[in-house]
Amino acid sequence: MDSAQQYLDQILFGVAPYLALIIFFLGTIQRYRAQAFTYSSLSSQFLENQRHFWGMVPLHYGILVVLLGHVVAFLFPRTLLAWNGHPVRLYILEITALIFGLLTLLGLLSTLTRRLAFSKIRTVTTPADLVLHLMLLVQVGSGVYLAVMHSWGSSWFAASAAPYLWSIITLDPDISYVLAMPFAVKLHIVNACITIGFFPFTRLVHVLVIPNPYLWRKPQVVRWNRDPAAGRGGS
Amino acid sequence: MNVRSQVSMVFHLDKCIGCHTCSIACKNIWTDRKGTDYMWWNNVETKPGTGFPTRWEDQEKYKGGWEKNNGSINLKSTDKKRIVLNIFHNPHMPSMDDYYEPWTYDYQNLFNAKEGSDQPTALPISKVTGEQINVESGPNWDDDLGGSPLYAENDPNLEGLTEDQRAQLSAIERLVFFYFPRICNHCLNPACVASCPSGALYKRGEDGIVLIDQKKCRAWRSCVSACPYKKTYFNWFTGKSEKCILCFPRVETGQAPACFHSCVGRIRYLGVLLYDADRIEEVANLPTEELIEGHRSLVLDPNDPVVAEAARRNGIHDSVIESAQKSPVYKFVKEWRIALPPHIEYRTMPMLYYVPPMSPVMSVRNEKTIEHVSDNLFHDIDQARVPLKFLANLFGGGHEAKVVYALRKQKAVRWLRRALTVGDVTMDQAKRMLNEADCTEEEADAIYRLTSLCTFEERFVIPPSHREEAIEMIQDPHERRQSAGFGFLSGPRRGL
Ligand code: HEM
Numbered sequence: 001m002d003s004a005q006q007y008l009d010q011i012l013f014g015v016a017p018y019l020a021l022i023i024f025f026l027g028t029i030q031r032y033r034a035q036a037f038t039y040s041s042l043s044s045q046f047l048e049n050q051r052h053f054w055g056m057v058p059l060h061y062g063i064l065v066v067l068l069g070h071v072v073a074f075l076f077p078r079t080l081l082a083w084n085g086h087p088v089r090l091y092i093l094e095i096t097a098l099i100f101g102l103l104t105l106l107g108l109l110s111t112l113t114r115r116l117a118f119s120k121i122r123t124v125t126t127p128a129d130l131v132l133h134l135m136l137l138v139q140v141g142s143g144v145y146l147a148v149m150h151s152w153g154s155s156w157f158a159a160s161a162a163p164y165l166w167s168i169i170t171l172d173p174d175i176s177y178v179l180a181m182p183f184a185v186k187l188h189i190v191n192a193c194i195t196i197g198f199f200p201f202t203r204l205v206h207v208l209v210i211p212n213p214y215l216w217r218k219p220q221v222v223r224w225n226r227d228p229a230a231g232r233g234g235s
Numbered sequence: 236m237n238v239r240s241q242v243s244m245v246f247h248l249d250k251c252i253g254c255h256t257c258s259i260a261c262k263n264i265w266t267d268r269k270g271t272d273y274m275w276w277n278n279v280e281t282k283p284g285t286g287f288p289t290r291w292e293d294q295e296k297y298k299g300g301w302e303k304n305n306g307s308i309n310l311k312s313t314d315k316k317r318i319v320l321n322i323f324h325n326p327h328m329p330s331m332d333d334y335y336e337p338w339t340y341d342y343q344n345l346f347n348a349k350e351g352s353d354q355p356t357a358l359p360i361s362k363v364t365g366e367q368i369n370v371e372s373g374p375n376w377d378d379d380l381g382g383s384p385l386y387a388e389n390d391p392n393l394e395g396l397t398e399d400q401r402a403q404l405s406a407i408e409r410l411v412f413f414y415f416p417r418i419c420n421h422c423l424n425p426a427c428v429a430s431c432p433s434g435a436l437y438k439r440g441e442d443g444i445v446l447i448d449q450k451k452c453r454a455w456r457s458c459v460s461a462c463p464y465k466k467t468y469f470n471w472f473t474g475k476s477e478k479c480i481l482c483f484p485r486v487e488t489g490q491a492p493a494c495f496h497s498c499v500g501r502i503r504y505l506g507v508l509l510y511d512a513d514r515i516e517e518v519a520n521l522p523t524e525e526l527i528e529g530h531r532s533l534v535l536d537p538n539d540p541v542v543a544e545a546a547r548r549n550g551i552h553d554s555v556i557e558s559a560q561k562s563p564v565y566k567f568v569k570e571w572r573i574a575l576p577p578h579i580e581y582r583t584m585p586m587l588y589y590v591p592p593m594s595p596v597m598s599v600r601n602e603k604t605i606e607h608v609s610d611n612l613f614h615d616i617d618q619a620r621v622p623l624k625f626l627a628n629l630f631g632g633g634h635e636a637k638v639v640y641a642l643r644k645q646k647a648v649r650w651l652r653r654a655l656t657v658g659d660v661t662m663d664q665a666k667r668m669l670n671e672a673d674c675t676e677e678e679a680d681a682i683y684r685l686t687s688l689c690t691f692e693e694r695f696v697i698p699p700s701h702r703e704e705a706i707e708m709i710q711d712p713h714e715r716r717q718s719a720g721f722g723f724l725s726g727p728r729r730g731l
């Protein structure tokens with residue numbers, strides 16, 4: 001293999017993930033410190049209330065389940081392989097994953113066309129929104145393509161992607177796992193890095209600020225101006 | 236007893252002339268920024284009418300506020316489970332179509348148009364998209380009953396009225412309407428606060444003003460659905476919700492809020508109420524017919540030494556207690572009992588009260604002159620032009636008794652003044668009226684004075700906020716000398 005290719009692979013799969021993670025952490029933290037006001041999901045439901053449902057709901061329920069799948073496969077690869085040992089269970093898992101992947105894809109296409117089709121929504125669409133949609137489209141598109149064309153992803157993810165990811169986070173990158181994989185997988189990985197690196201500069205930061213003590217706090221919130229330490233008044 | 240203080244309000248509806256000065260004062264100060272153009276933190280509605288946003292009182296549609304569910308109260312559509320599941324798409328949230336698309340006019344065209352045979356016009360352009368639009372609705376689209384068949388006849392408060400009563404509202408020459416100015420009620424049990432997943436909304440301990448922390452709001456927009464009065468608004472540009480702040484920077488410096496200050500009809504009163512925070516939940520849980528009385532019972536007597544002592548223990552400043560003792564709101568709500576909360580059945584325990592309006596004096600045309608129906612000068616209340624049921628739906632939680640009480644007392648005051656100043660009713664008659672209305676002569680005089688002769692200082696008894704002391708406990712102002720100061724230092728920039 002020629003050395004330029006080796007060099008490129010090393011950068012794409014051995015260095016880029018670290019770059020992406022560094023930008024992700026520094027970027028989101030600094031944005032939160034300096035520009036907390038800009039942390040918002042920037043909802044556009046107020047401007048358009050009908051199509052909104054058909055984009056946001058499939059997109060989010062889809063992506064959350066798919067992401068959950070990735071996390072589980074990453075954390076418990078052996079359990080997953082054991083589960084897949086039985087063909088029926090493998091089919092169920094694969095079909096579920098595909099359904100949620102397609103849901104995400106449809107949701108994305110729907111939100112993107114909505115952004116372009118409604119003039120009110122266009123006025124609140126920033127260049128960052130479009131770049132983000134494009135990146136997500138590539139990400140989800142390649143994911144669904146993999147699910148269809150390279151079956152039993154849940155098994156090969158556990159067998160080769162999970163070790164690769166572990167090698168990344170244990171600071172001992174082993175890119176040999178990746179090199180053996182088809183192009184679509186490589187695209188999926190590279191685009192994931194780009195998305196993570198771009199994350200702090202998009203509305204995706206809304207994912208980081210989902211609540212909080214909401215689920216167990218008391219319904220009413222009271223804030224005092226005077227010295228909280230004096231403890232007078234209570235809440 | 237957990238005594239807290241609340242800057243509360245009374246709007247005397249008999250005095251509102253529907254001039255919208257209050258709305259403009261507010262708009263010019265707070266909501267002339269991009270994304271807020273459609274908001275009216277203060278708006279004045281014509282009743283009967285559909286209001287702003289359209290039919291906001293229809294909780295079948297908007298599902299705001301609380302509802303009683305075997306023994307406890309829940310947010311109608313914005314409880315925790317539903318907020319989490321519906322966070323991506325909020326099913327009962329009003330959209331811009333329920334308000335209106337803000338617009339301006341293409342004035343440049345008046346100057347730049349090519350020479351032609353027609354006068355150039357300034358066409359309306361959307362303040363959202365900048366494109367030309369067909370203006371289809373706006374705030375006060377139904378002002379003074381404009382378009383009644385579309386608006387007035389669809390007022391949600393007409394529910395339960397008979398055909399006769401409805402006809403009575405719009406009969407030729409007896410047509411009747413009144414104005415209903417609205418701001419955020421700065422509730423004791425605010426649905427907006429309870430619904431927020433980010434905990435961005437809060438009630439200030441010292442004065443009860445309900446605010447949205449702009450840095451914590453994440454545009455989950457639950458508050459917009461949760462507030463049954465639709466007094467939180469979504470800023471579509473910054474992606475943050477905003478609401479009436481009761482002009483707290485003015486109140487903290489001893490000035491009346493802008494809408495109060497500018498009110499032409501002098502219908503607005505502002506003052507402190509001390510209340511028992513421990514009993515809010517219990518009261519919000521009462522059966523509907525007991526809500527008004529229960530709500531009133533939360534308000535404590537500032538002249539009672541026990542209350543004052545408990546207040547002091549809670550860190551309420553003596554000057555605030557003193558202010559509560561002079562509060563005009565206390566008189567209307569507690570002493571005279573003629574001010575009522577709007578739509579108490581939403582159970583948010585609003586702290587803005589309304590003195591319900593008297594109907595116009597009935598008159599008959601006699602050849603060329605108009606004469607009052609003299610022996611029944613101020614007509615019997617149950618035959619008032621505005622059906623009692625309608626007022627009860629607005630201010631009585633559907634029950635007429637409290638509204639009748641408030642109207643009867645106001646009527647008695649008028650009879651007394653009539654006897655004293657015009658003399659076409661006898662003092663005996665007036666006294667009989669007062670007696671029936673559970674009102675003494677002194678009380679009638681006090682009501683008359685605070686209603687008709689009130690000075691600025693009597694209408695607005697603003698408690699000193701002692702912010703200067705409060706801030707020093709948390710942050711040392713000297714530390715920041717010659718630097719940029721503290722607080723919100725950068726402009727509200729939209730996120731990426
Ligand atoms: C539990 C986690 C999440 C919550 C609570 C959440 C919530 C939201 C909300 C409320 C909106 C605004 C929708 C509107 O316009 O009204 C939004 C938009 C969006 N979210 Fe999420 N989100 C979550 C996770 C994610 C994830 C994991 C992704 C993708 C990786 C994502 C991608 C997006 C995108 C692209 C939009 C903008 C869509 C558009 O307006 O065109 N979200 N999200």
Ligand code: SF4
Pocket residue numbers: 418419420421422425426427428445461462463464465466467478583
């Ligand atoms: S009126 Fe609405 S916005 Fe104001 S405090 Fe009450 S629930 Fe909240």
Ligand code: SF4
Pocket residue numbers: 250251252253254255256257258279414416497498499500501502
């Ligand atoms: S300024 Fe006063 S009188 Fe005029 S509309 Fe507003 S509340 Fe009514």
